[in-house]
Amino acid sequence: MNCWIALEKKAKAARDQASDALKIVRDQYHEQQSLLTRTQELAEQYQRKLAVLQTQPAHFGDVQLYRTSLKQLQHGMFQIQQEITRLEQEVTIRRRELTRTEIERQKFEKLIERERDLDRAREELKETRALDEMSVQMHFRKQNLA
Numbered sequence: 001m002n003c004w005i006a007l008e009k010k011a012k013a014a015r016d017q018a019s020d021a022l023k024i025v026r027d028q029y030h031e032q033q034s035l036l037t038r039t040q041e042l043a044e045q046y047q048r049k050l051a052v053l054q055t056q057p058a059h060f061g062d063v064q065l066y067r068t069s070l071k072q073l074q075h076g077m078f079q080i081q082q083e084i085t086r087l088e089q090e091v092t093i094r095r096r097e098l099t100r101t102e103i104e105r106q107k108f109e110k111l112i113e114r115e116r117d118l119d120r121a122r123e124e125l126k127e128t129r130a131l132d133e134m135s136v137q138m139h140f141r142k143q144n145l146a
Helices: 002-055 062-145
Strands: none
Touching: 002 062
């Protein structure tokens, strides 16, 4: 039974490690989502400012600066979205790994429980045999005394 316990401990460690890895990836995913939201808000502000500058007489340099900045923000949002897609795939992979390790741990847990049940059954059988032996001896003693 000790081998099952050792394997279960190893499976628990693997499960905990997979859980930690999933948490890290999820945190990165949420961080990228937050970054995308902030970048989108900033891009919307730049678009509003650019629209205001285009309706009023303004310096061409200011308009060009906002256009360039807006393009850079859009490029940044595209890269962030690609990273989010990659992280979503990574989350899926990590979830599968976590599920696999949990199933492995449960398998060893069931094997340990089965081994304990067998030990209990053996112990009960021993006790039953001992009680039967005692009752047979008592029966023969009563016959010999009578």
